[in-house]
Amino acid sequence: MAWDRRKPGWIRNAQDRALRRYLAQDVYPYSPYYQVRFDEAGIGQRGIKSRADLHKVPLTTFDDIVNPASVVLRPDEQSIQQYARIGLVARVFWAKLWRREWVVNQRLIDPVYKPLHWHVEDGFPIGSSAEDLDRLAELGRRWLELAGVARYDVVVSVLPPGPSLAYWELVLGARQAGVSALHLDPSTTVEQLAAARPNVVAGRPNDLLRLLRAARPVERNLDGLRTLLVAGARVDDATRKELTALVDGQAAVVAAWAPPGVRSLWCQCREGDGLHIAPDAELLEAVDPLTGAGLVDGSEGEVVWTSLDWKGTVLLRLRTGVYGAVDESPCPACGRTTPRLMPTSTAEPTFARVLDSHPAVQRWQAELRTVDGHEELIVYVNLRRNGHPGRLLRELDRQLTVTQFVVLDRRGLDARISSHGDARVLDLRP
Ligand SMILES: [Zn+2]
Numbered sequence: 001m002a003w004d005r006r007k008p009g010w011i012r013n014a015q016d017r018a019l020r021r022y023l024a025q026d027v028y029p030y031s032p033y034y035q036v037r038f039d040e041a042g043i044g045q046r047g048i049k050s051r052a053d054l055h056k057v058p059l060t061t062f063d064d065i066v067n068p069a070s071v072v073l074r075p076d077e078q079s080i081q082q083y084a085r086i087g088l089v090a091r092v093f094w095a096k097l098w099r100r101e102w103v104v105n106q107r108l109i110d111p112v113y114k115p116l117h118w119h120v121e122d123g124f125p126i127g128s129s130a131e132d133l134d135r136l137a138e139l140g141r142r143w144l145e146l147a148g149v150a151r152y153d154v155v156v157s158v159l160p161p162g163p164s165l166a167y168w169e170l171v172l173g174a175r176q177a178g179v180s181a182l183h184l185d186p187s188t189t190v191e192q193l194a195a196a197r198p199n200v201v202a203g204r205p206n207d208l209l210r211l212l213r214a215a216r217p218v219e220r221n222l223d224g225l226r227t228l229l230v231a232g233a234r235v236d237d238a239t240r241k242e243l244t245a246l247v248d249g250q251a252a253v254v255a256a257w258a259p260p261g262v263r264s265l266w267c268q269c270r271e272g273d274g275l276h277i278a279p280d281a282e283l284l285e286a287v288d289p290l291t292g293a294g295l296v297d298g299s300e301g302e303v304v305w306t307s308l309d310w311k312g313t314v315l316l317r318l319r320t321g322v323y324g325a326v327d328e329s330p331c332p333a334c335g336r337t338t339p340r341l342m343p344t345s346t347a348e349p350t351f352a353r354v355l356d357s358h359p360a361v362q363r364w365q366a367e368l369r370t371v372d373g374h375e376e377l378i379v380y381v382n383l384r385r386n387g388h389p390g391r392l393l394r395e396l397d398r399q400l401t402v403t404q405f406v407v408l409d410r411r412g413l414d415a416r417i418s419s420h421g422d423a424r425v426l427d428l429r430p
Contacts, residue, residue, distance in 0.1 A: 011279045011337070015308065016050035019283065022309050023048050023316075029083030030073040030113070031314050033065065045083065051283060055294045059287070059304060060318045062124050062261065072127050072313050073113050115312040119163040121260030126165075127312035132263070133172065135310070139264040139278055140173015146334070147229055147254040148270035149200050154224075155181040156198035158188045158207050159232050165258065166231040169265055170202055190214045194221050202229035205239045212246040219250055230255040231265060259303075259320040263310050266341055272333030274340030277326075281308050284326050284341060285317075289354050290395065300325040300344060323353050351377065351402070352425065360384050360392050362410065365417050369428040376403040382413040 027034050028045040038044060043056055065071055075084070080092050088108065095104045115127025128136065149155065155174055159167045161183060174181035182196050186207045193201065193211060201208065201222070208228060215221040228243060234257045235243075243253045256265040257275070262282065266275035277284055286301035287294055295301045303322045307314050324343035331340055344353065355364045360383055367378040379402050383389050393405045408416065420426055 011339075012051070015279060015283060018280070018308055019051060019054070019306075020046075020049055022307075025083075025085065026073060026309075026311070027314055027316065029079050030075045031071060032074070033070040034314070034316060054283065054285065054306065054317065057306075057317050059292050060315055062122065062318075065124075068125050068313070071315060072115055073311050075109055075113055113311050117168075119165055119168060121165065124260060125313070126261065126263070128263075129311040132310055132312050135281065136169055136264055137172035137176040139281060140169040140171075141176040142173075142278070143169065143256055143265055143267045144173055144177045144179060146267045146269045146276055146336075147200075147227060147256070148252060149177070149179060149227055149229075151178055153179060153199040153226065154197060155179055155200040155202060155229075156193060156196045157181065157183045157229075158186050158193070158201065158203035158211065159183070160186055160204075164232065165263070166256070166265060170229075170231065190221060197224050198222065199224050200227040200229060201225060202231055204232040205230050205235040205243070206233075208243060209239060209246070212243065216246070218247055225251045227251055227270075228253045231257060233257070259305075259322050261315050261318045262305050262320070263307060269331060269334040269336065272331050272340070274327060274331065274342045276331065276336065276338050276340050279338055281310065282306065283308055284339070286325055288357070289323075290358060298325055298327065303341065303343075351379070354396065355379070355381070358396065361396075363413050363417070365413065365420070365424050365426070367426045367428060375429065377401070378404045378406065380406045380408050380413055380416060382408055382410050 024046045028038055029035070037058055038047070041056055041058060048054065048056065077092060081089055084092075091108065092104050111130045113129055116130055117128045117133055118125050119128075120126070144155075155170075157167075157170055159170060161167055167183075170181070171183060182198075184192065184196075186204065188211070190211055194215070201211070203211070208230060212218060218225060225247065228247060228251055230240075230243065230253060235255045240253060240255070247253065252270050254268050254270055255275075256267040258265045264278060264281060266277050268275055283306040285294055285304045285306075286299060287304050289302040300323065303320045303324055303326075305318045305320050306316050322341075322343060324341050326339050327342050328339045330337045351366060355361050355366070362382045362384045364382070365380045367380075369376050369378070379396075383392065389407055393407075396402065396405070417424065
């Protein structure tokens with residue numbers, strides 16, 4: 001579907017329709033977890049009409065989900081009879097009458113819903129049905145297209161083979177795109193890599209750094225290299241710069257990444273710097289990290305992710321811990337009109353954003369250090385309100401996992417900050 005060639009208004013309307021249908025016909029009937037949440041929030045089966053209503057759905061974190069099976073869609077006879085469209089109900093009825101229930105299961109239910117394939121993100125299993133895998137393959141194809149991988153390129157991957165999204169999206173995407181791919185692993189040497197004569201090398205940021213450092217001069221040892229696909233971990237600015245310097249104008253460095261729970265990678269285009277998202281497969285919102293309230297379109301906040309039409313494991317309004325803004329204007333680099341996530345620079349730590357945006361925090365300084373091999377974060381704060389800061393500090397702690405808070409008066413904190421050359425973040429780690 002040519003989602004990325006049309007106007008953003010058209011995309012929004014299609015998303016509204018898809019969201020309404022998905023929540024009423026798939027999520028509410030077949031997800032025990034969200035059915036309870038929707039009933040508690042007074043939403044019911046058909047209470048969400050469009051994206052504008054999405055804020056009524058409570059936010060999800062992995063910690064809330066005690067049993068990962070409770071977020072897998074599981075249609076059974078009872079839930080089909082109760083909630084499904086009349087056509088499906090009738091087919092189940094006739095199949096039962098003829099004692100041929102297996103026909104319904106095999107032909108109608110299983111290909112769409114049965115989780116066949118699993119990957120694991122942050123210890124959380126994510127199930128995909130046959131239909132989901134077809135979709136992931138198509139999204140993987142789009143990833144390669146955005147990255148400027150051509151049909152006759154040879155892709156060599158040093159991503160760790162295993163149950164991770166990046167690995168499977170690359171395997172399925174290369175297959176779908178008809179691109180030749182060799183899947184090795186991170187222990188691959190430069191000699192093995194060079195022997196495969198890759199035009200495209202895919203891998204985690206640090207594995208690519210190690211290989212390219214060893215491959216210098218790249219124009220001689222990897223002379224066909226045109227594209228580096230950085231995936232499997234989020235690339236920070238320093239690593240990205242070094243990778244760019246190592247390939248020295250010979251190849252483009254293109255990143256793709258998504259936080260745990262998101263069903264397909266967010267992808268840079270070859271020349272751009274935001275991450276293109278898939279408006280037919282996901283909805284992104286930016287929320288205030290402290291209150292969870294939605295923000296005005298285009299403003300920066302914590303990114304919250306909602307599945308659209310995925311079966312298997314379904315997550316709605318998942319807190320990703322990623323900070324950024326969603327830009328719906330056409331991409332200045334490639335001209336596509338699919339929304340892009342502009343992540344907040346990874347150079348600035350998350351706790352700095354949270355502290356900066358909190359209305360009760362007047363000034364702060366943070367100290368990072370390592371004690372007995374453990375990282376500690378100590379935050380010195382000066383608060384705007386008087387009285388007991390306990391509740392506020394607990395609220396901040398949920399966002400920050402701070403080892404210790406030290407509340408100081410304004411003068412004490414100012415003196416501390418100026419004695420450290422005005423630094424607000426002191427990194428004392430070795
Ligand atoms: Zn672009």
